[in-house]
Amino acid sequence: MKKTFSKNWRASKQPRKQRKYLAKAPLSARKKLISSNFSKELRSKYGKRNFPLRKGDTVKIMRGKLKGRTGKITEISLKKLKVVMEGIQVKKQDGSKANIKMQPSNLQIIELNLEDRKRKQALERKAGEIHPSVVKLKEKKK
Secondary structure (H helix, E strand, O other): OOOOOOOOOOOOOOHHHHHHHHHHOOHHHHHHHOEEEEOHHHHHHHOOOEEEOOOOOEEEEOOOOOOOOEEEEEEEEOOOOEEEEEEEEEEOOOOOEEEEEEOHHHEEEEEOOOOOHHHHHHHHOOOOOOOHHHHHHHHHHO
């Protein structure tokens, strides 16, 4: 694997190469790495299996000691590739509380934050479909 990030890199069994891929990934690639799968209802509604997480989405924890708990996303760290949820905290030794940073792969989207128009359009677009702006450009060229 090269020193710089490569979109063409497929996979490796070696954990060091997997870690390097994640560490060198640019923001454009990190956005997709913060994806989580849909609940069965959302999957049938939108015809998609997973979608990038966003602040305001309601998610359910699927793995770990907090399995089954739900909460709203309050913070997303693209640098660490972690998600912080509302009300999911741990009590520290000194009595204060600290937020738990969760991996997106351990979460399931239950409810979406659809305030953003672009996000809504991306959801309604089916897999393999051409983006509407590309279709308009092709029509103008003719």
